[in-house]
Amino acid sequence: MSREDVLVTAQWAEENLETPGVVFVEVDEDASAYDTGHIPGAVKVDWRQDLQDPVRRDFVDRAGFEKLLSARGIGNDDTVVLYGGNNNWFAAYAYWYFKLYGHESVKLLDGGRKKWELDGRPLSADPVSRPETTYSAKEQDLSLRAFRDEAVAAINTKNLVDVRSPDEFSGKLSAPAHLPQEQAQVKGHIPSAINVPWSKAANEDGTFKSNDELRELYQEAGLDEGKATVAYCRIGERSSHTWFALHELLGYEDVKNYDGSWTEYGSLVGVPVEIGA
Amino acid sequence: MADSCGAPEQGAALPANVDAGKEIVLNGKVTSGGEPVGGAFVRLLDSTGEFTAEVVSSAAGDFRFFAAPGEWTVRALHRNGNGEAKVNADGPGLHEVAVAVG
Known part of the structure; x- marks a missing residue:
């Protein structure tokens, strides 16, 4: 493609x-x-x-x-x-x-x-x-969609790409900075996730970066091309943007969007959560 | 709003559910030649220049962000030109910032 x-x-x-x-x-x-x-x-x-x-x-x-x-x-x-x-x-x-x-x-x-x-x-x-x-x-086509158990199972085994902003990833904020911050879920990220904010895949005018720039971006962030990938954000729409970059533009084969994302994961009882950059 | 990631309506008045005593609110206006500019894409960049959030200014040029403490740059894009301004948000409350484009 x-x-x-x-x-x-x-x-x-x-x-x-x-x-x-x-x-x-x-x-x-x-x-x-x-x-x-x-x-x-x-x-x-x-x-x-x-x-x-x-x-x-x-x-x-x-x-x-x-x-x-x-x-x-x-x-x-x-x-x-x-x-x-x-x-x-x-x-x-x-x-x-x-x-x-x-x-x-x-x-x-x-x-x-x-x-x-x-x-x-x-x-x-x-x-x-x-x-x-x-x-x-x-x-x-569930080969494109990850559910919560798969997100937990992906810890330390698959690429987990958290595409929220660094402050949401580290636990400083619980929502993007244009929204009020009161939320039921805990703050932080799924352990072993790399943080590549969705915005790094886009230019200022909203267009996608070139494939070469995108490949370099994810490689430098530590994405292992030999492993399957699960992308998530807060409600699954920013991670659709990154899913598009990884699966549709770069052509990585096994990439799923976890649409439950942090609103679901951050509300689960008993799952591991990491804070800090 | 609770599970929404989209852009809320921008306006000068704070929504009733926002406590400016607890949250850091960056409030501002996009102007060109002193006139308000609606429909500008207003981007919040952190102290390293990294993108954090984006909203579209209201017809009256208003925009708002909820931020963590720190130095922020507000950058506005419009078909008639771009502009930016810095704001230092050291604690909770309303922090005003004006951005001229053109």
Whole structure:
């Protein structure tokens, strides 16, 4: 798989807004950005309302995913181009869902909304509707998803990549610095994890660094290329960004996203936790 | 907000659940030629220049971070230009910072 198979530039996107079979999807946690202006023709997916189970701590099941994509007018044969705010965090999360449910052709817009806006490219507030489809999802590909027992079992045996900020990793903060800090879980990280903040994989404008830069980044941080890898953050979206870098861009084969991440791990009774850098 | 990693709405008034007596709050405004700049990408960098967090400024140019004690750089990116400012947050409370872009 090459970089062009999974990542498109803003230039490519602007040239393909009208291309049949290409569907742009904006994914955000706060969907209000979409309503004030989005890439012309893009449909909206709200991470919380559309992709999370409304009751349980889990994400939308296979039938729910099929219903969502059908309603948005996305077909199994469409090429889906995902983008969003927050340096594509939630778009990367959605990308991982699309892969988990077996969608063939899905790509990320490099740099997401940020790059698009910094470039001064057009945004539209016009409502978008696409004819409904009958989307058919596959069973979850669990080779991409790590659960809590696997996170514990990975201690000292697999690469554990904690992609939160250094202050969250060391236990100084329990959430990213733009959020209030009161949380139920303990602070710290999974023992033996290396700390490679997601942001190191991205340039200032939100685009991904080159494959050479990425490979050097993870090697210098101590990632063992011969071992399987589990990436985690706090709620699983920043680690989707790193999962994308490791699995989709660098092509490392056995890389899982632990979507339970620190909100789950930091609440477990009896598991080992390490603090400090 | 409790299990959210996204950007909360930015504004000058502190949310009711934030205790400025306990938390270090960096509060500020992005301006250009004295006018507020909304929609700027505001990045919080630590004392080594490492990225820590990012929010988008409100229509009134407002932004806010919750930080640990230390020296911080606030860097704003906008299609009309970039800018940055330093702030020293030595303890809990509100720390004001203004960033001009352009």
